Amino acid sequence: MSVVCLRTEGLRKHYGGLRAVDGVDLEVLEGERRAIIGPNGAGKTTLFHLLSGEVPASGGRIVLFGRDVTRLPPYRRTGLGIGRTYQVTNLFPRLSVLENALLATFGLRPQKYDPFRPALRHREVLDEARALLEAFGLWDKRDWPIGSLSYGEQRQLEIVLALAGQPRLLLLDEPTAGLSPAETHAVTRIVRGLDPKITVLLIEHDMDVAFQVAQRITVLHFGRVLAEGTVDEVRGNPDVQAIYLGVGEL
Amino acid sequence: MAGRALLWGVGVVAALALPQVVPLYFTHLVLLTMVYGLSAMSLDLLAGYTGLTSFGHAAYFGAAAYTVGILTTHHHVAPAAAFGAGVLVATLLAAAYGLLATRAVGVYFLIITLALGMGTWGLAYRWSSVTGGDNGLPGIPPLDLGLPWSLADPRNYYYFVLLAFGLAAFLLYRLVQSPFGLALRGIRESEGRMRMLGYNTWLHRYVAFVVAGAFAGFAGTLYAFHNRFVSPPDLHIAASAEAVLMVILGGAGTLFGPLVGAGIVVFLRNLVSAYTQRWMLILGVVFVLTVLYAPQGVAGGARAVWQRTRRRARAAEGAPAEAGKQPVVQR
Amino acid sequence: MQFWLTQLLNGLSFAALLFLLASGLTLIFGLMRIVNIAHGSYYLLGAYVALTVVQATGNFLAAALAGSLTVAAVGVVMQRAFLARFYRAEQAQVLLTMGFSFIFADLALWIWGGDPHRIPTPSALAGSVALGPTFFPTYRLAVIAVGAAVALFLWLLQERTRLGAVVRAAVDDQEMARGLGIHVDPVLTGMFAVGAALAGFGGVMGGPFLGVYPGVDSEVLPLAFAVVIIGGLGSLKGALVGSVLVGVLDNLGKAMFPELSYFTLFVPMAVVLAIRPTGLFGRG
Numbered sequence A: 001m002s003v004v005c006l007r008t009e010g011l012r013k014h015y016g017g018l019r020a021v022d023g024v025d026l027e028v029l030e031g032e033r034r035a036i037i038g039p040n041g042a043g044k045t046t047l048f049h050l051l052s053g054e055v056p057a058s059g060g061r062i063v064l065f066g067r068d069v070t071r072l073p074p075y076r077r078t079g080l081g082i083g084r085t086y087q088v089t090n091l092f093p094r095l096s097v098l099e100n101a102l103l104a105t106f107g108l109r110p111q112k113y114d115p116f117r118p119a120l121r122h123r124e125v126l127d128e129a130r131a132l133l134e135a136f137g138l139w140d141k142r143d144w145p146i147g148s149l150s151y152g153e154q155r156q157l158e159i160v161l162a163l164a165g166q167p168r169l170l171l172l173d174e175p176t177a178g179l180s181p182a183e184t185h186a187v188t189r190i191v192r193g194l195d196p197k198i199t200v201l202l203i204e205h206d207m208d209v210a211f212q213v214a215q216r217i218t219v220l221h222f223g224r225v226l227a228e229g230t231v232d233e234v235r236g237n238p239d240v241q242a243i244y245l246g247v248g249e250l
Numbered sequence B: 001m002a003g004r005a006l007l008w009g010v011g012v013v014a015a016l017a018l019p020q021v022v023p024l025y026f027t028h029l030v031l032l033t034m035v036y037g038l039s040a041m042s043l044d045l046l047a048g049y050t051g052l053t054s055f056g057h058a059a060y061f062g063a064a065a066y067t068v069g070i071l072t073t074h075h076h077v078a079p080a081a082a083f084g085a086g087v088l089v090a091t092l093l094a095a096a097y098g099l100l101a102t103r104a105v106g107v108y109f110l111i112i113t114l115a116l117g118m119g120t121w122g123l124a125y126r127w128s129s130v131t132g133g134d135n136g137l138p139g140i141p142p143l144d145l146g147l148p149w150s151l152a153d154p155r156n157y158y159y160f161v162l163l164a165f166g167l168a169a170f171l172l173y174r175l176v177q178s179p180f181g182l183a184l185r186g187i188r189e190s191e192g193r194m195r196m197l198g199y200n201t202w203l204h205r206y207v208a209f210v211v212a213g214a215f216a217g218f219a220g221t222l223y224a225f226h227n228r229f230v231s232p233p234d235l236h237i238a239a240s241a242e243a244v245l246m247v248i249l250g251g252a253g254t255l256f257g258p259l260v261g262a263g264i265v266v267f268l269r270n271l272v273s274a275y276t277q278r279w280m281l282i283l284g285v286v287f288v289l290t291v292l293y294a295p296q297g298v299a300g301g302a303r304a305v306w307q308r309t310r311r312r313a314r315a316a317e318g319a320p321a322e323a324g325k326q327p328v329v330q331r
Numbered sequence C: 001m002q003f004w005l006t007q008l009l010n011g012l013s014f015a016a017l018l019f020l021l022a023s024g025l026t027l028i029f030g031l032m033r034i035v036n037i038a039h040g041s042y043y044l045l046g047a048y049v050a051l052t053v054v055q056a057t058g059n060f061l062a063a064a065l066a067g068s069l070t071v072a073a074v075g076v077v078m079q080r081a082f083l084a085r086f087y088r089a090e091q092a093q094v095l096l097t098m099g100f101s102f103i104f105a106d107l108a109l110w111i112w113g114g115d116p117h118r119i120p121t122p123s124a125l126a127g128s129v130a131l132g133p134t135f136f137p138t139y140r141l142a143v144i145a146v147g148a149a150v151a152l153f154l155w156l157l158q159e160r161t162r163l164g165a166v167v168r169a170a171v172d173d174q175e176m177a178r179g180l181g182i183h184v185d186p187v188l189t190g191m192f193a194v195g196a197a198l199a200g201f202g203g204v205m206g207g208p209f210l211g212v213y214p215g216v217d218s219e220v221l222p223l224a225f226a227v228v229i230i231g232g233l234g235s236l237k238g239a240l241v242g243s244v245l246v247g248v249l250d251n252l253g254k255a256m257f258p259e260l261s262y263f264t265l266f267v268p269m270a271v272v273l274a275i276r277p278t279g280l281f282g283r284g
Helices: A044-052 A074-079 A097-106 A123-135 A151-164 A181-192 A207-213 A231-236 A238-244 B002-021 B024-049 B058-074 B079-101 B107-126 B154-177 B179-196 B201-227 B237-250 B257-275 B279-293 B297-317 C002-032 C039-057 C060-086 C090-112 C138-160 C162-172 C174-179 C184-210 C216-231 C236-256 C266-275
Strands: A004-015 A018-029 A033-037 A059-064 A082-084 A169-173 A199-203 A216-221 A224-230 C128-131 C134-137
Touching: A004 A044, A004 A199, A018 A044, A018 A199, A018 A224, A033 A044, A033 A207, A044 A082, A044 A169, A044 A199, A074 A082, A074 B179, A082 A151, A097 A123, A097 A151, A097 B179, A123 A151, A151 A169, A151 A181, A181 A207, A199 A207, A216 A231, A216 A238, A224 A231, A224 A238, A231 A238, B002 B024, B002 B154, B024 B154, B024 B179, B024 B201, B024 B237, B024 B257, B058 B079, B058 B107, B058 B201, B058 B237, B079 B107, B079 B201, B079 C266, B107 B237, B107 C090, B107 C216, B107 C266, B154 B179, B154 B201, B179 B201, B237 B257, B237 B279, B237 B297, B237 C090, B237 C216, B257 B279, B257 B297, B279 C090, C002 C039, C002 C134, C002 C138, C002 C184, C002 C216, C002 C236, C039 C060, C039 C090, C039 C184, C039 C216, C060 C090, C060 C184, C090 C216, C128 C138, C134 C138, C138 C162, C138 C184, C138 C236, C162 C174, C162 C184, C174 C184, C216 C236, C216 C266, C236 C266
Parallel strands: A033 A199, A033 A216, A082 A169, A169 A199
Antiparallel strands: A004 A018, A004 A059, A216 A224, C128 C134
């Protein structure tokens, strides 16, 4: 029997009169690849902020592997296995590539509180950072400041940071935004190659990527779930076609 | 690397030889540089490394100094015990103030630390029965640790301060190189991201605040036993601002830059005061000029130049950095 | 009863001064996100200039005008020549204003010397008024009245005039305001000048009963900060509420525990901070 990784019940977020997320019920199974699509302003990124805990919910529940995490702050949720990337690259600007990766690999370890031993002497943490950076071809550039990386490399480093905590649920917010076709292909390959036990929630505007990566799609519109199902089911849904008419290709 | 070791070696030898070769007054200035430098370095931990600029740092320096003064002059406590008490009080004060200050977001932190700093000054100024009020506390005895060399002799005290400074600076250095120090810089760059990586950022900020206060208190006790006199100006916003200036002038986020900044301020103040009363005016002008033209400070600017030459050299060679040999974490 | 009434009125007169300071501070911050450390020095300069004018002419009104306008001019120069180019670099701006606060304080010391002074109470407002069982200085009552009037004026300006709307637009979205053809820069400079003038005016008003002396700038500034922390940066209403709270509590503290009074003032600040970090009415 499949384990439910994530379940939300009536999840809501209001900003005054604006209902960014207006009662979202979601159920994602462990290991599932789920794409969240929808027009701009549908509430996709807000949904991610609610799931990660960076924005407090106005109502509803978030249940992660059977545990209610609605009231937990972000750092606790990361400890329970949530990792995320950001639509707008959110790295540590004045630190080097290696320092960025180290911050991520130290993140869930008690050694992060060590006030005396140099960070680089923590061999196992350094090795883990090295492994991640090498997997993404960034090890050679480990001394470089973030600003010297290409935009595509920065987006890849974003994913490195999210993976360092060994997440069970990975939230990818438009990982291919602004990337060239070659870079998009590389990222798609990475996402498809992730450990099958990791549950992936993917916000995407690029439909090709969404349909390649995901098994199921959830369509958001005005903060609510408009449609949900397999790729073909969603493609064939007349409501979904209507909202996308003229906005993009299905 | 060899060049740096040589520089350090020369520095240590010079520091050890100093009292034997220069006039006593010069030794006194170097001692003050170390004391204020330590305070500035502890502020750098907060401001440069964590991104929390405190305008009330003199409160901890002063609280420690006053504790020493009150205990030794009013209650005739042994100097050694007063020393420990001074550091303890400063730490406790930072622990209390830190609870408030770390609740503040953004620019409020600045204002709150300023307000708390001046509030502490107000305590020193008005609570005359305990603090001596405007007159301060004169007659602090010299430090006595039962050593064969009397610390009443300024030259001996210089060596004591040199040792104490060296120890404290070493601890701060290890702290900024450690995972904890790295986390502080992460918080400075992007606190939200840090939370999402699993860090309880409030705890880091709070601990940094208390540690900074503790080291400032340590500096304050060293000061009290040297100056033998403590008064309200030691806690005034002007003193806190001087600390901030030392950090900026020396280079925020470089740890030893603020030591250089302290040296500049101490020697400049000494020079200026010999000719004119207008030190505060000069201080203000130096402040403005530094912000306008040298915001990275001496060490910050030097480091930028060094990094650029290193990168150009590496690019010219075409070779990537060697694995694990080049320390990446900031000095 | 007599004691409490006197304390209340003393507190309110001090609150009026604090309001003049804090409203300027919060105006400048709300508009330009600048924390003006030199605000205390504006208070000081306003008082000293007024002192000189009164000593020369005996005319309090002229002195008040001179004090406010001089400080406004200083503010304009400071903002245009130094602060404007650090738009959005908040830390640099704060450091600059801190540097200037030392320059102004020392210049004042140089020009006017170290002795404490008192601006003579204007003869029209000398003496006391009978209020029930007690007498209360007329001048202090006038200060309360003036403070209230300024509060009302500022509120009307902000809410009911075209200038107020322009200012609010410039605050909400500078780029957009510029795009609409609103000349944002003169508005910002003008508002900075108003904020400065308020502080200078506060110095003048406070001259007769708080005195004019070196160091008064460093003493009132943290109080003004406590007010804006309590009231919330950027909120005029907050400045009013905070001023009354701090003014009355400060006076009470001085009367009841004089040795600890300056320190205990920060207790309400701490309480507010613990409950609402952005202040009672703050927008953060």
